[in-house]
Amino acid sequence: MSTRLHSVTKSFGDLHALQNINLEVKEGEFVAIVGPSGCGKSTLLRLLAGFDRPTHGEITIGETMAANASEALPPEKRSIGMVFQSFALWPHMRVQEQIMFPLQHRSSKKMSKNDKQKRVEEVLSLTGMTAFADRMPHQLSGGQKQRVALARAIVASPSLLLMDEPLSSLDAELRSAMRQEIQRIHKHSGATIVYVTHDQEEALAMADRIVVMQNGQIEQAGTPRGIYYYPATAFAATFVSKAN
Ligand code: ADP
Numbered sequence: 439m440s441t442r443l444h445s446v447t448k449s450f451g452d453l454h455a456l457q458n459i460n461l462e463v464k465e466g467e468f469v470a471i472v473g474p475s476g477c478g479k480s481t482l483l484r485l486l487a488g489f490d491r492p493t494h495g496e497i498t499i500g501e502t503m504a505a506n507a508s509e510a511l512p513p514e515k516r517s518i519g520m521v522f523q524s525f526a527l528w529p530h531m532r533v534q535e536q537i538m539f540p541l542q543h544r545s546s547k548k549m550s551k552n553d554k555q556k557r558v559e560e561v562l563s564l565t566g567m568t569a570f571a572d573r574m575p576h577q578l579s580g581g582q583k584q585r586v587a588l589a590r591a592i593v594a595s596p597s598l599l600l601m602d603e604p605l606s607s608l609d610a611e612l613r614s615a616m617r618q619e620i621q622r623i624h625k626h627s628g629a630t631i632v633y634v635t636h637d638q639e640e641a642l643a644m645a646d647r648i649v650v651m652q653n654g655q656i657e658q659a660g661t662p663r664g665i666y667y668y669p670a671t672a673f674a675a676t677f678v679s680k681a682n
């Protein structure tokens with residue numbers, strides 16, 4: 439199922455965070471959203487997650503209307519996983535409890551307790567966190583917290599994985615390892631990924647398609663190669679191309 443934004447505008451008073459966005463994200467696609475701070479990347483992700491409604495236009499998931507100005511399907515009714523920039527781990531929960539949480543509170547009610555435990559172990563292993571299952575968040579490094587956030591986002595096998603600058607607080611070495619991890623998870627799960635970053639290198643290395651945003655609008659969308667070699671505007675060139 440593809441996820442589509444149809445002429446979506448999001449305004450906060452007279453500030454237009456998103457202006458007339460048309461975008462289709464195909465099933466299984468890895469789309470990177472890039473652009474400078476304040477261009478509307480997080481707002482776009484929040485609308486896709488269902489945390490907020492567009493001011494104009496609508497969002498559809500497959501044939502289903504997911505949001506317009508007057509109504510929105512709430513996040514828990516969508517098959518989404520989200521990784522926030524700040525990781526947003528619950529301070530009072532052990533690693534394995536954090537990861538179990540979505541299985542207890544989403545559409546996984548039919549899974550047996552045993553199957554849930556197995557799934558948590560599988561995801562712990564996939565993210566290299568098995569040895570840290572009993573730790574509390576304050577006992578983890580930034581990179582480990584990142585892995586827990588990722589594990590929690592994918593445990594319920596969401597069909598749409600939304601990530602908001604998930605690697606921005608990591609050092610270069612760890613960032614590169616986590617990039618590979620995310621790509622592996624993408625291949626493994628077949629999930630659609632919308633990945634927000636302000637790092638052009640990350641977008642070029644990971645995405646099937648890059649969407650360059652500026653001032654709440656889409657400046658250009660295309661394959662990494664296409665945008666890198668044939669930027670449509672001076673802005674896209676300074677943001678993504680080899681001229682940079
Ligand atoms: P980015 O993630 O690309 O840095 P954001 O989507 O967070 O940008 O923000 C886009 C614009 O919308 C910014 O000017 C920001 O200040 C504004 N904005 C975002 N959320 C709100 C809000 N809840 N209320 C008012 N303004 C907001």
Ligand code: MG
Pocket residue numbers: 479480481602
């Ligand atoms: Mg942001």
